[in-house]
Amino acid sequence: MGVGTFFHYFGTVLLLAATALLIVVSVTAPVVNDLSILKVDFSGSNAVDRITYGTFGYCIIHSNGPDTCTSSHVGYDATAALAQVTQVSFSKGDRDSAKVLTRVLILHPIAAGLTFLAFLLCLGTSFLGSFVASLFSFLAFVVTLVAMACDFAAFGIIKHAVNSRGPNNVVARWGPTVWCILVAAVLTLIATVLVFITCCAGRSKKRRAHRSKADY
Structure with a gap:
């Protein structure tokens, strides 16, 4: 296996x-209740343990009793959960901005689909397949980057409001999946560069081989 082939398959992985x-x-709350992009923890509460925000809704995790979750849908009022269980106030602009930005979170599964398609295209070793794979990989990177920016913008509004104006026993923190999308964006960018470079290098190698045969 040549160095170019190794880097190509490394990018595929x-x-x-x-x-x-x-x-x-894409399967954060309310699909998986405790998996979150942003979580709001309640200390010393006998009723609510935390609120978990995800791609398609949120869940109110109760200390005792069943969790309360929204149905899964594109775009939701992320501030409504806090209005139910705490006195944190939001301006109309913050509420509207957060709601609009949550609609863009549909880009999470779209980015996953584009990235998987780029992976499948990378399994082929032809120049055309590798070139198209690098294009899809770059498109997946752009979509992932936009989705990540909307994550930080939408949930940053809530995080700031809770930590600056909320009760002392309520703290908002980033959930683990916000870092998943950050890592995914980095991996996709690296893969795009590797696949494109190895694609071009493979093309140049074939041209040199054809010239050598022609000389003989």
Whole structure:
């Protein structure tokens, strides 16, 4: 196996890893109740343990009793959960901005699909397949980057409001999956560069081989 082939398949593995991370982000609350992009912890509360925000909704995790979750849908009022269980106030602009930005979170599963398609294309070793794979990989990187920016913007509004204006026993923290999408963006970018470079290098190698045969 040549160095170029090794880097090509290394980039392919990175795309598979990025796909898995993006799938994890796509199945956050309310699909998996305790898996979150942002979580709001309540200390000393006998009723609510935490609120978990995900791609398609949120869950109110109760200390005793069943969890209360929204149905899974594109775009939701992320501030409504806090209005139910605490006195944190939001301006109309913050409420509207957070709601609009949550609609863009549909890009999480779209990015996962694009990344997986790029992975499948990378399994082929032809120049055309590798070139198209690098294009899809770059598109997946852009979509992932936009989704990540919306994550930080939408949930940053809530995090700031809770930590600055909320009760002392309520703290908002980033959930583990926000870092999953960050890592996925980095992996996809690296994979794009590797696949594109090895694609071009392979093309140049074939041209040199054809010239050598022609000389003979």
